[in-house]
Amino acid sequence: MTIARIAQQCSRRTTQLQRQAHSLHQEITKGMRGFGRQCRGHGHVFVKLVRHTEQQLLELGQPITMLGQQAQQLLTQATALSDATRKRLAEAFNVAMHSHTHIRKQSTQLTQGKKLRHCKLVNAYDLTIAPILKGKSNCPAQFGRKPEIASEPATGFIFATRVPEGNPNDTSYVLPLLDKVQSAIERVRTTPKLRLHSVAGDLGVNDAALRQALHARGILTVGIPQNVKSLAPNPSTEEVGAILTEAGLHRKRTPYQVQLACACGYSRPVVESHIASLRARGAGQVRYKGHPGAVRQQGMTVRAHNGATLVRIHQQQLSKRAQKFRRLLGLRYRKDNEIHGQKN
Amino acid sequence: MPIRVLLALELLKHELGGSDEDICHRLRTDFAVMYACGLREYQAPRSQVHFGLPETLCEFRGRIDEALMDELIAIQAAAAMEEGLVSPAHLLIDTFPCEPRQPAGH
Numbered sequence: 001m002t003i004a005r006i007a008q009q010c011s012r013r014t015t016q017l018q019r020q021a022h023s024l025h026q027e028i029t030k031g032m033r034g035f036g037r038q039c040r041g042h043g044h045v046f047v048k049l050v051r052h053t054e055q056q057l058l059e060l061g062q063p064i065t066m067l068g069q070q071a072q073q074l075l076t077q078a079t080a081l082s083d084a085t086r087k088r089l090a091e092a093f094n095v096a097m098h099s100h101t102h103i104r105k106q107s108t109q110l111t112q113g114k115k116l117r118h119c120k121l122v123n124a125y126d127l128t129i130a131p132i133l134k135g136k137s138n139c140p141a142q143f144g145r146k147p148e149i150a151s152e153p154a155t156g157f158i159f160a161t162r163v164p165e166g167n168p169n170d171t172s173y174v175l176p177l178l179d180k181v182q183s184a185i186e187r188v189r190t191t192p193k194l195r196l197h198s199v200a201g202d203l204g205v206n207d208a209a210l211r212q213a214l215h216a217r218g219i220l221t222v223g224i225p226q227n228v229k230s231l232a233p234n235p236s237t238e239e240v241g242a243i244l245t246e247a248g249l250h251r252k253r254t255p256y257q258v259q260l261a262c263a264c265g266y267s268r269p270v271v272e273s274h275i276a277s278l279r280a281r282g283a284g285q286v287r288y289k290g291h292p293g294a295v296r297q298q299g300m301t302v303r304a305h306n307g308a309t310l311v312r313i314h315q316q317q318l319s320k321r322a323q324k325f326r327r328l329l330g331l332r333y334r335k336d337n338e339i340h341g342q343k344n
Numbered sequence: 345m346p347i348r349v350l351l352a353l354e355l356l357k358h359e360l361g362g363s364d365e366d367i368c369h370r371l372r373t374d375f376a377v378m379y380a381c382g383l384r385e386y387q388a389p390r391s392q393v394h395f396g397l398p399e400t401l402c403e404f405r406g407r408i409d410e411a412l413m414d415e416l417i418a419i420q421a422a423a424a425m426e427e428g429l430v431s432p433a434h435l436l437i438d439t440f441p442c443e444p445r446q447p448a449g450h
Contacts, residue, residue, distance in 0.1 A: 152432070152434070152436075158417075180417075181432055184418040184425070185432055196433065200435070202438060260434055271438045279440070281358050284442050286443070302417060303420060306424070310429060
């Protein structure tokens with residue numbers, strides 16, 4: 001009898017709890033609708049929330065500037081500290097004050113409702129981190145860095161890398177990157193002198209001014225697409241002639257080089273495998289602090305990747321496509337890894 | 345500790361995907377790591393302490409700036425081109441996103 005009563009009470013309570021949970025769930029759904037969809041939407045409520053919170057925080061941090069000036073004066077008067085320590089502390093202090101000024105400025109802009117797509121502050125200790133707006137359509141932006149690489153299509157050897165500050169336009173990184181490749185080429189003492197023939201990229205670097213600058217350097221741009229259509233891997237003789245005429249490189253580049261450039265442009269997605277190799281070595285996540293840290297990490301990862309690539313070339317562990325491309329470029333396999341000593 | 349050993353450790357750290365402490369530990373215990381660092385002869389010390397401290401590696405890393413890193417990559421690329429292993433004639437350029445490491449618990 002008692003057990004039956006307890007069971008009845010429990011079931012009644014369960015029903016009540018279920019109703020409460022259901023109503024709460026409905027309220028949450030309503031609230032979430034106000035915020036927009038989880039991955040898409042404008043999120044106006046978030047902006048309001050940020051504005052309210054930041055106003056309070058700005059009021060709270062009002063005396064920081066005055067206190068900072070006082071602290072700076074006290075630091076200069078501190079005789080017990082050595083010059084080196086004082087200098088180090090002053091530098092750290094200036095960096096902290098600069099960060100605060102940046103935060104305050106940005107918060108004010110946000111409160112006034114100004115649009116801040118680029119140079120938005122993400123990390124108070126590293127102002128060079130910016131939203132990555134690559135390939136996003138009305139989605140929350142990813143924050144971080146966007147390192148650039150210039151690699152060889154056959155083996156994936158990376159000739160140059162660059163970690164920009166913030167998130168600059170894609171077209172702005174091509175020429176500085178090619179300058180770095182050129183500086184590496186100038187170190188080579190063998191003859192004939194090596195030269196850059198062509199550059200392939202994605203639609204992000206499709207810019208008329210950039211094409212003109214590359215043509216002026218004698219570099220073909222057939223690998224940079226002008227629309228979403230895929231490039232022709234084997235252009236006809238007329239097409240090759242048209243490409244050379246358009247680039248104004250009739251005397252500088254041969255039809256054979258144009259054909260190779262077209263093949264490179266056609267197989268441009270292979271760069272994803274080079275990026276995957278870097279990611280496998282931890283390049284997808286910046287572990288060191290600040291922009292200098294990101295430069296160090298990226299550089300060391302690229303060097304490790306290049307080392308592994310050179311070992312693969314020595315051991316001939318290359319794909320058929322890579323082997324064919326190397327043959328077309330006139331790169332030979334050297335049997336310098338074999339031991340020619342006596343077996344016994 | 346010689347600079348070449350520190351540079352090799354820094355490089356191996358990224359190749360093997362470990363921490364500073366891991367790679368310094370392996371310098372004492374892993375013959376492959378010793379070989380890669382150019383240590384051909386080795387006398388086993390009786391103590392169990394590191395002979396390459398993670399702090400030293402961190403300090404060394406802090407002194408590598410952007411110009412030096414560019415130069416190191418250029419030297420590597422030039423050496424590969426000089427041997428005829430790679431050619432800069434046709435290049436692919438691209439960017440990829442990398443995110444800052446999230447603090448533990450996020």
